[in-house]
Amino acid sequence: MTSKTILNDSHRALGARMVDFGGWDMPLNYGSQIEEHHQVRRDAGMFDVSHMTVVDLRGERVREFLRRLLANSVDKLKKKGKAIYSCMLDEQGGVVDDLIVYYMDDGWYRLVVNAGTRDKDLAWIGRHAAAFDVDVVERAELAIIAVQGPAARERVLGLVDAADRDVLAGLGRFAAINVRSAHGADLFVARTGYTGEDGFEVVLEQGGAVALWDALLAAGVKPAGLGARDTLRLEAGLALYGQDMDESVTPYEVALGWTVSLDEGRDFIGRERLERQQSDGDARQLIGVVMDEKGVLRHGQRVLSDAGEGEILSGTFSPTLGKAIAFARIPAGDAGQVRVDIRGREVPVRTVKFPFVRDGQAQPGVLD
């Protein structure tokens, strides 16, 4: 059965082309995916991401539990409201999901996890939480609207109760705060996102979601669909669960080694495998590639490199760059000259550092 977010009727009223996304009826675009992409890069756009799941973890030993559950260390979270990005691994070091964890208070942490992995995540978290007496509560009654782009924060600030405006304006990156909307709704506002632009992700009770969406529309924030979200996040060098990673890869194999904290004395799930991979040096690598020839790189295309054969993970046409970009996974070693098999033709691509685009600009080396 297909699930709908509280904003489903709003999407349809705006003429959205709806698609099934992991069991959710979601907007792909509202006309032109490319225009929505540029709108976010140049001004401000909003995404209904209510299909993602908020999970609240409560208990005296919740910090101890998260030190075990996550590859990144919640010990880094010193101030209430601060967040970190982390992978949650299985015993073999495979990625069960990637998520953001917020430190709410000593007995309460909040996770935001992917839509398609909801059931699996809840089962996994629940299984391991029992030993720590941690309560796992899915907050299915919450909606999430991501407002992204250079003008995003300013537009949201205008919709917040005047008394809360200054404190929200001062919110640092990767942190969250509770404020009130001008309508009186309670908002959990995080300065996070998935587009490479500045902005907020606003979590609120479903009952207030349509009013906030409409207020954002009136403030000039245009709706953007999953299509634009995908091209924006790939330009920003951000990996997608299910496309770039799953249980068959470790964080090192999806270029997320920076999120792994091999801090002393912390026995997190999957650690042993990661340490072995580090000492053996056999982890496959994720590389960023750009194609200068016309065409589009696609998931599943065969990649040929000096290090051996691999495949395209996320691949798309980049609206900002006007060229095809992709992540590819290849064996360990020097990649050399990389080619991609496109319908039987070996097309050369350039290996580049990612993000491909930052602050709306092509990064050095990406455009040649």
Next chain:
Amino acid sequence: MSEIPGDLKFLKSHEWARVEGDGRVTVGISDHAQGLLGDLVYVDLPSVGDRVEAGTGAAVVESVKAASDVYSPVTGTVVAVNSDLADKPETINEDAFGEGWIFAVEIEDSEQLNELLDPDDYAALLDDAD
């Protein structure tokens, strides 16, 4: 939805064919198809002189999200390609039945044209799909 021109014939897979009278058939994708695909960013054209078979892939149109084969409605030899699409693939989004044509084939067997859908049949097919 846009009007479906009355002088075209169609494949179920949303290609259109215009019989030009000199034994040539011009081929494109329907307005409905371009709408489904979304913003087109690349067209992989056949080469003039290629032999194409009815019902098999002759070109590829790529939107941001997906690549789709364009089937030739008839068997024959490619005699022209719309090379303007190399720089402006979005022409198909803007004018699928006109400037957005993709290639032209010199037809071998005009009997094949009888197997294509006429505009009313194609319109009915789209209605059923809704």
